[in-house]
Amino acid sequence: MPKxxxxxxIFFDLAEKQYDYETLEKELSYAKAELDELPSETEKxxxxxxxxxxxxxxxxxxxxAGLARLLRIHRTGRTTATSYDDFISTKFKSRESDNRVVKxxxxxxxxxxxxxxxxxxxxxxxxxxxxxxxxxxxxxxSNFGRKRKSFSMGVYRxxxxxxxxxxxxxxxxxxxxxxxxxxPMSLTEILQKHPKGIEYAGILAPFKEYPILKDDSGKxxxxxxxxxxxxxxxxxxxxxDLLVEFTGINMDAVLLATNIVACDFYDAGxxxxxxxxxxxxxxxxxxxxxxxxxxxxxxRTTLEAINKLLGTEMTLSDVQNALKKMDxxxxxxxxxxxxxxxxxxxxxLHEVDIxxxxxxxxxxxxxxxxxxxxxxxxxxxxxxxxxxxxKSIMVGLGFQEMIMxxxxxxxxxxxxMLFDESKIIEIANPMSENYSILRSSVLPxxxxxxxxxxxxxxxxxxxxxGKVAYLQPxxxxxxxxxxxxxxxxxxxxxxxxxxxxxxxxxxYFLDVPYxxxxxxxxxxxxxxxxxxxxxxxxxxxxxxxxxxxxSNWGIQNPAVACEIxxxxxxxx
Numbered sequence: 001m002p003k004x005x006x007x008x009x010i011f012f013d014l015a016e017k018q019y020d021y022e023t024l025e026k027e028l029s030y031a032k033a034e035l036d037e038l039p040s041e042t043e044k045x046x047x048x049x050x051x052x053x054x055x056x057x058x059x060x061x062x063x064x065a066g067l068a069r070l071l072r073i074h075r076t077g078r079t080t081a082t083s084y085d086d087f088i089s090t091k092f093k094s095r096e097s098d099n100r101v102v103k104x105x106x107x108x109x110x111x112x113x114x115x116x117x118x119x120x121x122x123x124x125x126x127x128x129x130x131x132x133x134x135x136x137x138x139x140x141x142s143n144f145g146r147k148r149k150s151f152s153m154g155v156y157r158x159x160x161x162x163x164x165x166x167x168x169x170x171x172x173x174x175x176x177x178x179x180x181x182x183x184p185m186s187l188t189e190i191l192q193k194h195p196k197g198i199e200y201a202g203i204l205a206p207f208k209e210y211p212i213l214k215d216d217s218g219k220x221x222x223x224x225x226x227x228x229x230x231x232x233x234x235x236x237x238x239x240x241d242l243l244v245e246f247t248g249i250n251m252d253a254v255l256l257a258t259n260i261v262a263c264d265f266y267d268a269g270x271x272x273x274x275x276x277x278x279x280x281x282x283x284x285x286x287x288x289x290x291x292x293x294x295x296x297x298x299x300r301t302t303l304e305a306i307n308k309l310l311g312t313e314m315t316l317s318d319v320q321n322a323l324k325k326m327d328x329x330x331x332x333x334x335x336x337x338x339x340x341x342x343x344x345x346x347x348x349l350h351e352v353d354i355x356x357x358x359x360x361x362x363x364x365x366x367x368x369x370x371x372x373x374x375x376x377x378x379x380x381x382x383x384x385x386x387x388x389x390x391k392s393i394m395v396g397l398g399f400q401e402m403i404m405x406x407x408x409x410x411x412x413x414x415x416x417m418l419f420d421e422s423k424i425i426e427i428a429n430p431m432s433e434n435y436s437i438l439r440s441s442v443l444p445x446x447x448x449x450x451x452x453x454x455x456x457x458x459x460x461x462x463x464x465x466g467k468v469a470y471l472q473p474x475x476x477x478x479x480x481x482x483x484x485x486x487x488x489x490x491x492x493x494x495x496x497x498x499x500x501x502x503x504x505x506x507x508y509f510l511d512v513p514y515x516x517x518x519x520x521x522x523x524x525x526x527x528x529x530x531x532x533x534x535x536x537x538x539x540x541x542x543x544x545x546x547x548x549x550x551s552n553w554g555i556q557n558p559a560v561a562c563e564i565x566x567x568x569x570x571x572x
Contacts, residue, residue, distance in 0.1 A: 002056070002143055004135060006064040007128045008039055008047035014068035014267060017075065024049075030074045030360055031061050045128065056431060059144040059256070060344040063136040065264035074325045074361070080342070082329070084263055087118070087272035087292060088343050094290040097276040102245075105168035106280035111204075112211045112224060114151075114283055115167050116258040116291035117245040119158050119273040120265045124240045129268070133235075136264065140257050141225075143431055149203050150429075151248030151257055152225030154213070156232045158243040162215045167224075167247070170212040176220035177230040187212075187223060196227045211247065221245075243275075251283050252346065253429070255295045259343040262292040296341045299348035301355060303335040309355050311370070314362075322361030323354075383483050383567055386510070387465045390485050390566065393509050397502060399461040399487055404445035406467065407435040413444045416552040418522035423470040425479060440470040442486035443523070443563055450488060451553045458557060459491035465566070486563040490555060496528045499542045499560035503532065512569060514539075523549055523561065532564060535572045540564035 012018050019027075025035050032055040039047035053061055060066040073079060089095045104115055125133070137153045145151045175184040178194055187210050190197040203225060204210055213221040215232075222228045224247040235242060244261055248254040262272050276290045285295060303316055314322075316332055323330050329340040339354050341347075348354060359367070380388075391401060407427070414421045414437065423440060430436040439445065442464045449462060465485045472480035485506075489498065500516070507514045512534060519531035519541050529543025542562030550559060 002053045002062050002139055003036055003050060004053065004062055004064070004067070004139060005048045005050050006067065007045075007132065008049055009044060010128055010132065011049065011064050011068050014065055015071045017072070026365075027071050027075070029364060031055070031058070031067055031070050032360075033061070033067065056143075057347040058345070059140055060260045060263075062139040062143070063260070063264050064132050065267045066260065066344065069263075069267055070327070073327045077321070077325055079324055079327050079329075080263075080267075084266060084292075084343050087262065087266070087274055088259065088294050089274060089290040089292065090294045091285070094276070095274040097274045097290050099163045100273060100275040101164040102275060102277045103164055103166050104277060104279040105166070107169040107209065108167065108211060109281050111169065111207050111209065112247055112249060113279070113281070114249065114251045114254045115245065115247045115277050115279075116254055116289065116293070117165075117243060117275040117277065118258065118262050118291055119241065119243050119275060120270040121241050121273055122270040124238045125235070125242070127237045130235065130237055136261065140260070144257065144429070145248065145253065146430060146433060148200055148225040149433070150250040150253045151246050153257065153261070154222045154224065154228055154233065154245050154247075155235050156221050156228065156243040156245070157235060157239050158241045160219075160232045161221070161243060162217045162219070164216055165221070166214045166216070168212060168214070169209040172208075172210060174212065176223070178223065178227040179230050179233050180227075181230060190223060190226060194227060200226050213245065213247075251285065252295065255285075255291070255293055256344070256346045259292045259294070263344045292343065294343050296343075296346050299339045299341070299351065299354055301337050301339075301351035303337065305351055306337075306355050306358055309352065310359055310367070312367075314358075318362075319358055322358045325361040326357045328357060382570055386566060386570065387483060387485075389510070390506065391465055393506060394463045394485075394487065397461075397505065399463045402446060402449050402462050402464045404442070404449065404464060404466070405435075406439055408437055408439060408444065408448070409434045410437050412448055413437045413439050416447065416549065417441070417444050418546065418549055420522075423472075425469055425471060438469050440468050441563055442466050442468060442484045443488065443561055446486055446488040446561070447549075447553045447555075450490060450555060450559075454554065454556065459489060459494070461487070461489050463487035482565050482567040484563055485566055486561070488559060488561045490557050490559040492557055494544070494558040494560045496530075496544050496560065499544070499562055500530070503542055503562055506564070510569075519543070522546065534569055537568065537572055539568045539572070
């Protein structure tokens, strides 16, 4: 979970309260946060509070200003829902941007297509504020921005900029002086030699041209999403006018990050000056956008749904007051409630998200625990019962049980396995590329375990009984979740017959008739594999693992594998 360090005095000033830490610990629960470490410094300016945040859907809380905002509003009920209207544009009205314009070249459409920006003006940047800006930038871009892939953020001294700006493509041979260096480097050299270039080179690896941001005089501002220039991009203590820009491949993420940072600066006492960005292609919100820009859609629920889920008897007035404490703008028509998210939020995906905000607005501590009124007798689900039996059988056959993560990378769950990705479920906003895919099979997890066990004495016999999920358009959710049993056997003489024998043993003890027929799974060697059918319905497959798959995982010995959809077997 994200952890942030907040300057004690800045945080207390923005929250409009000098907290004792017992009270702060209690109120942090409204943000699903908790104290991680108290300040150790004695100097007032250097005292830092470390806070752990447990809500990954609220990136607006990953900053000093954002967290202070929530606590301030929850305590005072003084909403900021309309405070940002002076600088945030909508589809109905664009704010004045004067000469602050960015022109986006058409060549970026298939590289890094989207951009937003704004300018802050006012008081000089203090050292503490500069540290906070850098932290916010890193947390947003690394976590919410998927290590700068979805979006990245750059900050520049705006007084050194000649408008309009040009976000365009450049040849890899182009040179400028990057931040942290004294001599010009080509874009290729930056990717190969500069620390930030080495870290993020993979984002631009597929492309022959790279993004570049320049002002109207040709001065380079940055090489997005890699590094700023050493000139305009070197923000220093005392600077009072800054350009903040965002580039990325996900327009909603770019817009949300823009709004979060703009609202944070506004709360910190800065004036926000909008910037108009002109794309030569559609962004989903038109070709011309003046940022910051309100793009969120309203969410709806009913009083009945709220009370049913929370077990309360709240009135519309109670709900309104609770949502006001969470900085939500709402409309009430009879018992229907429409919520308009604040500009810095985009986490209302379902009515339960509204209901959760009602609960947080009331305060979890104000809900009285109640014992269930109905007497029930618990029992195991059929799939759980058969799962336990299958585990016992596999252990009896000499296999070791594995318990693995349901999430993984595209490389591990698809590419290494030679799987068809048409039914794969991807995470919309993953915290990391290593956890961006929901597994559709337990077998990749077993291969991951095996790839780390090459030095163990053979044979290797492992299995897992666990959940998998895949796209299923026929279902209401568009997905299907099931329970699968998979096993992997690696030895010098592993072969089809051995796998078939294990499958036969499993179905014998389950007392389920089955048959085998030809199959054509990429995972297995052609002619040395079979599909498993129960009552004419395919429920699984097994066979000798293809050499390419073994090579992908660095496995040196022959292997056989099998996977059975247990839930489907039960249904038959």
